[in-house]
Amino acid sequence: MNMKLGFNEATTLENSTLAQDLVYCEKHGFDYIEIRIDKLKEYLIDHTLDDLQSFFEHSNIKPLAFNALEFFNFRNKTTFENMKEELRWLNHISNAIGCPYVVAVPSLDIGDKSSREIFEESVQKLKELASCLEDSELKLALEFIGYPNASINTLEQAWNVIQALNHNKIGLVVDCFHLYGMNSRISGLKEIDPEKIFLLHINDSEDIIPGMVRDHNRVWPGDGVIDLKLIIQTIESIGYKGPATIELFRREYWELEAEETIKQSMERMRKLFQICI
Ligand code: ZN
Numbered sequence: 001m002n003m004k005l006g007f008n009e010a011t012t013l014e015n016s017t018l019a020q021d022l023v024y025c026e027k028h029g030f031d032y033i034e035i036r037i038d039k040l041k042e043y044l045i046d047h048t049l050d051d052l053q054s055f056f057e058h059s060n061i062k063p064l065a066f067n068a069l070e071f072f073n074f075r076n077k078t079t080f081e082n083m084k085e086e087l088r089w090l091n092h093i094s095n096a097i098g099c100p101y102v103v104a105v106p107s108l109d110i111g112d113k114s115s116r117e118i119f120e121e122s123v124q125k126l127k128e129l130a131s132c133l134e135d136s137e138l139k140l141a142l143e144f145i146g147y148p149n150a151s152i153n154t155l156e157q158a159w160n161v162i163q164a165l166n167h168n169k170i171g172l173v174v175d176c177f178h179l180y181g182m183n184s185r186i187s188g189l190k191e192i193d194p195e196k197i198f199l200l201h202i203n204d205s206e207d208i209i210p211g212m213v214r215d216h217n218r219v220w221p222g223d224g225v226i227d228l229k230l231i232i233q234t235i236e237s238i239g240y241k242g243p244a245t246i247e248l249f250r251r252e253y254w255e256l257e258a259e260e261t262i263k264q265s266m267e268r269m270r271k272l273f274q275i276c277i
Pocket of ligand 1 (some may be wrong): 175
């Protein structure tokens with residue numbers, strides 16, 4: 001198994017900065033980094049975009065995605081316009097550093113909306129966001145959230161939106177925790193065009209039933225109850241070749257030294273992919 005490995009900065013959300021994550025991820029052999037937008041803004045307070053560009057020019061690690069455009073559907077006009085503005089800014093950053101994807105996350109707690117309304121609204125809003133990226137390399141990756149109150153919360157629902165859009169700039173994030181979170185069928189991955197899977201997020205979950213798990217229940221791959229081996233083998237069987245990014249949101253791991261969290265992340269990812277051969 002030869003997937004390239006990425007590190008998502010949520011894993012060190014409270015114990016590190018972008019500048020530190022870059023150095024430690026490069027040192028411990030990650031191929032890619034998924035950059036948190038909040039950490040990027042913090043970085044640019046005392047660094048320049050040239051600094052970031054120069055770091056990537058002189059390193060093996062490459063940028064993979066910006067995380068995230070949060071809550072893109074069912075927004076009022078002003079907040080949605082602000083999101084488009086942020087997307088144009090990310091496009092500018094992407095032009096400098098060559099980051100291919102930005103993750104888009106659906107809204108939570110939208111009240112009594114029908115499946116049809118959610119579908120139509122999501123298709124329309126993603127199309128509108130993609131229209132900001134016409135002469136850009138940046139693409140949108142829709143991440144369904146496996147919570148009962150998320151407007152797009154299963155693989156099937158997200159895939160229906162992506163299929164309807166049939167847009168070369170819009171694809172999917174498959175996040176193992178979110179697959180588990182609302183009991184999406186792993187076999188459902190077999191119906192997906194691998195070209196439309198832009199990102200794969202790797203994580204595990206404490207033994208808490210689907211519908212009840214939340215981000216803080218994520219644990220190191222191998223320490224939880226998700227059948228990661230089956231997910232990885234299934235996604236590989238349809239022709240997805242990577243990358244795979246570790247993404248955890250766990251306080252205990254934020255209490256470690258940043259480098260320790262990143263070192264452990266790499267060890268866990270290597271171990272996981274060894275058993276998946
Ligand atoms: Zn994710």
